[in-house]
Amino acid sequence: MILIRFEGVNGSPVISGICIRKAPKVSVPSATKEYLKCSKCAAEIEVSSAQKKLMQAKATSNYEKKIQQLTLQCQQKTNECHEAWMSLTEASEQLEKVRMELDNKTFRTRSLDQTVEKQAETLRNIKNMYKHDKEYWAVAINDLQEKIKTMKKEHSQLSREAHECADSVPELSNMVAGVQALVAQCEDLKLKYSEEQAKRKELYNQIQETKGNIRVFCRCRPLSKEEISAGCATVVDFDSAKDGDLGIGISGSTKKAFKFDRVYTPRDHQVDVFADAAPLVISVLDGYNVCIFAYGQTGTGKTFTMEGTEQNRGVNYRTLEKLFEIAKERRETFMYDISVSVLEVYNEQIRDLLATSPTSKKLEIKQSSEGFHHVPGIVEAKVSNVREVWSVLQAGSNARAVGSNNLNEHSSRSHCMLCIMVKTKNLMNSECTKSKLWLVDLAGSERLARTDVQGERLKEAQNINRSLSALGDVIYALATKSNHIPYRNSKLTHLLQDSLGGDSKTLMFVQISPSEKDLSESLSSLNFATRVRGVELGLARKQVDTSEMQRMKTMLDKARQESRSKDESLKKLEETLQNLEGKSRGKDQIYKNQQEKIKELEGQLELKTSIHGQSEKHVSQLSERLKGREEICSSLQQKVKELEAKLRERQQSESASFQQKVKEMESKLKEQVQDFESHSLMLRQKIKKLEKQVQEQEQNSEAALLRSKIMEVEDKLKQQELQLQCKLNLCSADVMGFTPREGMSYTRDEELIKEIEPCILRSSNSINRPMSQGSILPKGSSLFNETRKKRHSRSSETENIATTTNMGRKSDPPRVARVMKTTKPVTTATTQGLLSHKRSNRDQVQGIKERDSKKKIWSR
Numbered sequence: 001m002i003l004i005r006f007e008g009v010n011g012s013p014v015i016s017g018i019c020i021r022k023a024p025k026v027s028v029p030s031a032t033k034e035y036l037k038c039s040k041c042a043a044e045i046e047v048s049s050a051q052k053k054l055m056q057a058k059a060t061s062n063y064e065k066k067i068q069q070l071t072l073q074c075q076q077k078t079n080e081c082h083e084a085w086m087s088l089t090e091a092s093e094q095l096e097k098v099r100m101e102l103d104n105k106t107f108r109t110r111s112l113d114q115t116v117e118k119q120a121e122t123l124r125n126i127k128n129m130y131k132h133d134k135e136y137w138a139v140a141i142n143d144l145q146e147k148i149k150t151m152k153k154e155h156s157q158l159s160r161e162a163h164e165c166a167d168s169v170p171e172l173s174n175m176v177a178g179v180q181a182l183v184a185q186c187e188d189l190k191l192k193y194s195e196e197q198a199k200r201k202e203l204y205n206q207i208q209e210t211k212g213n214i215r216v217f218c219r220c221r222p223l224s225k226e227e228i229s230a231g232c233a234t235v236v237d238f239d240s241a242k243d244g245d246l247g248i249g250i251s252g253s254t255k256k257a258f259k260f261d262r263v264y265t266p267r268d269h270q271v272d273v274f275a276d277a278a279p280l281v282i283s284v285l286d287g288y289n290v291c292i293f294a295y296g297q298t299g300t301g302k303t304f305t306m307e308g309t310e311q312n313r314g315v316n317y318r319t320l321e322k323l324f325e326i327a328k329e330r331r332e333t334f335m336y337d338i339s340v341s342v343l344e345v346y347n348e349q350i351r352d353l354l355a356t357s358p359t360s361k362k363l364e365i366k367q368s369s370e371g372f373h374h375v376p377g378i379v380e381a382k383v384s385n386v387r388e389v390w391s392v393l394q395a396g397s398n399a400r401a402v403g404s405n406n407l408n409e410h411s412s413r414s415h416c417m418l419c420i421m422v423k424t425k426n427l428m429n430s431e432c433t434k435s436k437l438w439l440v441d442l443a444g445s446e447r448l449a450r451t452d453v454q455g456e457r458l459k460e461a462q463n464i465n466r467s468l469s470a471l472g473d474v475i476y477a478l479a480t481k482s483n484h485i486p487y488r489n490s491k492l493t494h495l496l497q498d499s500l501g502g503d504s505k506t507l508m509f510v511q512i513s514p515s516e517k518d519l520s521e522s523l524s525s526l527n528f529a530t531r532v533r534g535v536e537l538g539l540a541r542k543q544v545d546t547s548e549m550q551r552m553k554t555m556l557d558k559a560r561q562e563s564r565s566k567d568e569s570l571k572k573l574e575e576t577l578q579n580l581e582g583k584s585r586g587k588d589q590i591y592k593n594q595q596e597k598i599k600e601l602e603g604q605l606e607l608k609t610s611i612h613g614q615s616e617k618h619v620s621q622l623s624e625r626l627k628g629r630e631e632i633c634s635s636l637q638q639k640v641k642e643l644e645a646k647l648r649e650r651q652q653s654e655s656a657s658f659q660q661k662v663k664e665m666e667s668k669l670k671e672q673v674q675d676f677e678s679h680s681l682m683l684r685q686k687i688k689k690l691e692k693q694v695q696e697q698e699q700n701s702e703a704a705l706l707r708s709k710i711m712e713v714e715d716k717l718k719q720q721e722l723q724l725q726c727k728l729n730l731c732s733a734d735v736m737g738f739t740p741r742e743g744m745s746y747t748r749d750e751e752l753i754k755e756i757e758p759c760i761l762r763s764s765n766s767i768n769r770p771m772s773q774g775s776i777l778p779k780g781s782s783l784f785n786e787t788r789k790k791r792h793s794r795s796s797e798t799e800n801i802a803t804t805t806n807m808g809r810k811s812d813p814p815r816v817a818r819v820m821k822t823t824k825p826v827t828t829a830t831t832q833g834l835l836s837h838k839r840s841n842r843d844q845v846q847g848i849k850e851r852d853s854k855k856k857i858w859s860r
């Protein structure tokens with residue numbers, strides 16, 4: 001191939017034609033003598049042409065040997081550089097692998113970190129949810145526990161109430177049944193009792209009635225000491241006193257007989273007197289109005305009989321004592337309410353002896369709506385025992401004494417009236433009665449006969465006479481069964497209206513004196529008493545308290561209503577009990593359900609707790625794994641750092657060693673270059689000399705041959721210089737950049753080619769120059785032409801290889817060595833050219849392999 005370059009031509013040159021001519025044969029000059037200058041002494045030495053040729057051959061061979069040595073050294077250096085570069089490439093590959101692994105591990109670590117982070121986030125969310133659920137369930141469990149507690153309490157309370165109700169129901173029913181039976185029995189007994197009582201009362205009343213509702217007991221006091229001392233005789237005959245017969249000796253042997261219900265001799269005791277009066281007292285407790293009064297002459301013992309003394313209690317005290325005694329006996333069947341009032345009637349005026357403070361208000365007798373007569377405003381002292389009775393009586397007696405200096409005189413001029421009000425309630429049949437017992441100590445009856453008194457005494461006497469007359473009139477009216485009973489003629493009879501006559505029982509003590517000087521008075525009293533005794537009172541009527549009856553009726557109605565309401569409430573209670581039992585059953589069911597719910601919740605809680613534990617374990621495992629991964633990562637990072645440090649150190653060391661080697665090589669090459677330069681200088685000088693000789697001996701063929709050889713040597717030298725320069729550049733480039741780069745290599749190749757091409761051209765020019773410019777070289781020299789042809793062919797081959805290399809090396813790493821190998825001059829022998837050609841082929845194959853392998857590495 002012929003490479004034609006158009007340098008410095010503008011536009012598009014057109015090749016019109018190339019003329020290639022065969023060089024004319026150069027005629028070999030005849031052997032001539034030549035002079036060589038000694039290098040040491042600069043002496044010119046005459047040498048023959050043969051010797052000179054021999055010397056030139058020897059020098060050429062020496063140069064060739066040196067060139068070969070240098071070529072070998074260069075090759076060795078190139079190999080070393082190649083090996084170093086290969087080791088560097090391997091290190092880079094290892095580093096790349098390590099980096100890749102590191103990247104992979106980093107990527108895995110990051111992915112693991114992300115996974116762990118996600119799992120941790122998920123676990124945190126689960127943990128938060130679990131916490132929230134736990135708190136919610138804890139609150140719910142607490143609420144449920146509180147509810148359960150309250151429900152348990154309610155349940156226990158309801159159970160207790162239910163049990164109580166259930167227990168009480170049979171007891172209550174039993175009690176009700178028992179009470180009903182008892183009530184029936186009681187009713188029966190009551191009926192029987194009331195019947196018996198009625199019979200007893202009837203019989204008692206019959207007995208009383210047989211005795212008379214108004215009875216008169218005659219009591220004669222003993223002769224007083226004064227009368228005994230005065231020698232007064234006794235006119236009273238007590239022979240038949242036991243039979244109620246009393247004889248009064250009027251004169252001589254004439255006696256007037258009186259008949260009374262009882263006659264008491266002076267020897268009879270208070271007890272005996274009261275024993276006969278007691279049945280009437282008992283009648284008060286049975287609900288009858290009773291009036292016991294003492295009538296008689298002053299000083300005959302009325303007060304003694306009614307009040308008595310502390311040693312000999314009278315009827316009043318004994319009556320109350322008896323009343324309390326009987327009330328005590330009857331307390332299981334009767335309830336008594338006893339109150340006492342003490343009045344005094346003086347001059348037709350009522351005086352309250354129990355009043356604590358004197359009052360100017362006049363006490364009047366009123367009749368209530370029920371028909372009872374009472375004195376509004378008087379003190380009704382409630383007494384519950386005998387001691388209180390005595391104190392009350394004593395208070396009355398004391399109050400009575402206040403109005404008079406002489407007690408006896410005063411007592412004889414006023415009526416002392418003790419009213420005992422008895423309220424009775426029959427506990428068996430709830431029958432209530434209200435009765436009164438009047439115990440009256442009348443004023444002295446002798447005043448009736450005395451009309452000679454004046455003034456106050458007269459008034460007293462008139463009042464006493466009026467009241468006693470009124471009493472007689474009332475009794476008379478009762479005896480004659482008059483339609484009108486003049487009770488209101490005196491305060492005495494008006495007060496005694498309820499207890500005197502008619503429906504009441506009356507007992508009259510007629511007190512007489514045994515003394516003959518009081519005979520008339522005694523007869524008067526006895527006559528009065530006889531008239532009283534003659535009164536035939538009607539049947540005594542039980543004083544039933546109608547208001548009490550009404551009250552009892554209302555109470556009965558109330559009791560019935562209460563009974564009905566109680567029955568209703570009992571039914572309601574039963575219904576409530578049933579409802580409570582139902583509620584209790586419902587609450588039991590709710591309690592059971594809630595217990596089941598609690599169990600379920602506890603199970604869920606346990607499950608959640610186990611899940612939480614598992615999740616915590618998982619979290620701990622993951623955290624441990626994370627820690628392990630982090631440790632691995634940190635260790636890997638540490639390793640990476642170490643590797644990087646090692647790599648840096650290695651790179652530094654390698655770069656240092658490379659730099660050192662390069663420096664060494666540079667220095668060696670510089671030395672070699674210097675040597676070469678010196679040699680080349682010498683050779684150039686020699687060449688100049690030879691050229692001179694050649695010019696001188698242009699006709700000499702040997703000289704032409706030598707000239708061609710010199711040219712070849714010159715080319716070799718230039719090529720070697722060029723190679724060395726390229727090596728230096730490459731080494732410096734490799735040292736500067738450890739990682740070969742495509743563009744750089746390409747640029748370097750181009751630069752190399754640019755550097756090589758001028759050399760070639762220069763060499764070719766240098767060769768052609770004599771031809772074109774009419775060189776001094778013989779035009780017909782065949783050897784020179786062959787050599788030039790070979791050189792041209794090789795240079796064009798080199799150029800072609802370089803072009804092909806450039807064409808197919810866009811992605812190849814630099815192949816300086818190969819380029820250098822291809823640019824190696826092959827000028828000497830044909831064998832050498834063949835060897836170099838083979839080697840260049842082998843290098844090409846190796847370069848392709850390396851290029852492929854490096855391409856793989858760099859692509860990866």
Ligand SMILES: Nc1ncnc2c1ncn2[C@@H]1O[C@H](COP(=O)(O)OP(=O)(O)OP(=O)(O)O)[C@@H](O)[C@H]1O
Nearest residue numbers: 221222297298299300301302303304408411412444
């Ligand atoms: N049965 C009797 N036994 C013993 N002494 C009697 C008896 N009756 C009366 N006496 C005595 O006679 C005296 C007068 O009695 P008493 O004062 O009771 O009479 P009186 O009728 O009440 O008089 P007056 O009308 O003035 O009150 C008293 O000292 C009393 O002790």
